Amino acid sequence: MSRLVNEAKSAKQFLMINGEKVEATNYASLYSPYSGEEIAQIAMADKKLTVQAIDAAYNARGVMAKMPAYHRADILEKVAALLKEKAIEAAEIITRESAKPIMFAKAEVARTIETYKFSAEEAKRIHGETIPFDAAVGGVGRMGYTLREPIGVIGAITPFNFPMNLVAHKVAPAIAAGNTIVLKPASQTPLSALFIAEIFEEAGLPAGVLNVITGPGSTVGEAIVEDDRVNMVTFTGSPNVGIGIRNKAGLKKTTLELGSNSALIIDKDIDIDQIIDRCIMGAFSNQGQVCISLQRVYAHEKVYEEFVAKFTEAAKKLKIGDPLESDTYISALISKGEVERVLGLIEETKSGHATIAAGGKLQDGILEPTIITDADHTLNISCQEAFAPVVVVNKVGSVEEAIEQVNDSRFGLQAGIYTNNVRNALYASQELHVGGVMINDVPTYRVDQMPYGGVKESGTGREGIKYAVEEMTELKLVVWNQS
Template identity: 90%
Template structure:
């Protein structure tokens, strides 16, 4: 075990402000979602301490703004090297604090490494463009170009489900662009954020550039959103909180990655055996606690019965248990309260024509992978975001009908379609009202350099390193009069 990992695993955790560990008056126990054991004591910041973190970031902004691109890239490359060196410990931290099965925690660390690598590369290619001023009569004799300048202090509020990689999607591009950050991680998963803060410190990031403030969202989050020295808020979480942030942010920039009930269309010409494994991953990886988790399937009537039979058989084979067991596929939801909520949604289906084809109950404290067929659109398991290992499968007569069903949602993050018909694929890519259409794969597909974001109540703005850098910079126009 490395010295870095040992530091992170000590029970008492502090705030990270201006490059220093800061104690608080109040601490709260952090419990494992799987075992219930106490795994840490987490510092609870108040509004004053959050203000100190913002001040530190504000005072460091000039240092970062003037830091050459190659130096920003070098720091991010050192973070990559340190993460590779500490990958096993990083995965264990994720698994312990979130109950994410270790196989998926390791995959998250791998993606986090890629995300910081992409950030290092993007730091070197932030540029503007020249403007053809003489295209206008009044522009003759002038030349002009645009620059991309850092926006300043970024408030980053991150969720529990990818506690290391979704932090990277905010911190990586922010540093690449020359900004400073005040990071408020999810209350259940602060250990990953504190681990990353120490990684950055060892990589040579100047004091005050990355500040980690743990505590309740109603205190820390609101203090970040309402502070005038914060220039942008980037948030991943629930639609309700995101809308509240948008209402309170004033003229600050906001990037909001919110809810979803992502859907998949299966056309009649698909060989079902070839897609089952992907559908299992899409619906049940990380207990379905994925923003683009496969929650709704609309299968053509000619393949519907075969899909339901093979999908349910595969789901019933998934291993349930300790997240640190390398063979575990399904473990505990992030809290017992979440399990109770989802069980209530499943219970609601029993008063309808819907059928529970698999799962629907707890094994110990772990919700079984659950498949529900013939679910009416108005049921919560269909129209709201389950964020659990629950998926509905409904029969449709055509791709057009399926598209109508997919679009009949308050959300629009990503959707997928399996089809061998080019015309149907093109039609779906045009007609699906979502931020991303994934053809011949599940909507859960994501690589970290692609533009990622949604429409409707799924949010505003785009992540994916290049696109996040654009969000996190301001465009400046420079015009030269040559006469």
């Protein structure tokens, strides 16, 4: 483990406001979800300190709006380079504060570096278009074009499950577009955000552009959402909180990445051996604490028994334990409260005809990878977001039946289908009511430049750098009268 990570243990972590570390009146202990040891003392901002951070972002917005594109790109490139140099340290921070197994933490850091690189490139590609005014009788003698201008101050509220890359998905396009940011990271994973803020400072980001405010959502989040100087709120988290933000945001633009119970359809013509490893990754990486984690599988009756047997066998081989060990695949959920919630969902299935084919219990405080079969789709384990290493596998007679089951959900983030039948693939791409359809892959697939977002209670707006930049800019029309 790196010297810096060890030195941070139990140390006070301050707020980052206007390029300076700022003390708070109160601090809260941050504990490892795996070991229970105290990691750090985290500053708890009050409303006054949050407003101070918004002041800093508001006052810096002119500097960022006038900063040339090449300069914004250069800062983001430097962040990517610095993070690459500190990749091991960054991964260890993620693992310590979230219990994400180190193999997945390293992958997250690699993706985060890519996200900053994509953003540096996108900073140079922000442009409008010319409008053919003479296409209208009243437009003869006029020419016009559009510009994309930064929206101003962006309030970003991020979750615990990807504490570095989901921060990047909000901070990086905001800077690429010339905005300033007030960032509230998840209470359990503030260290990753503070670490990135220091890297931005080292990369030459002007003071006040990125402000990191730790503390309770009821205080910090509310102040960000309610302040009229914040022009946009971008949030990733639970549907209940997201809907509350939308209701309070007024005319502010909002991008909301909310929950899901992502599903996979397996057609009758699939070689099951070829898809097991992907299904294991989709269901159990990061303990299933992924918005697009594979939670529901609808397997055709001709391959159902084979899939359940091989999927179960593979799940039972996954190593459970210390997240800092290189071969650990499953470690602790983010909190004991989450463990109790998920155990309650599993217990509910026992009242019906469902079968627990694997897992369903704790091993040294860690929830085993759990596979449940024959669960009624009205059970909470199926229709709610589990956000845990739990998968429900059910039998269907056709792709049409499977699609009907997938769509019978209040969520619609991503879905996948494995099939060798082109007609079924096209039908699924048209009929699945989700934000993204993965053909011959699990719904957990994501690369950082693609448009990412959902329908229904899975949210509004899209992330993915180009698409986030569009959300984070305003379109201005300029018309010249040449007569």
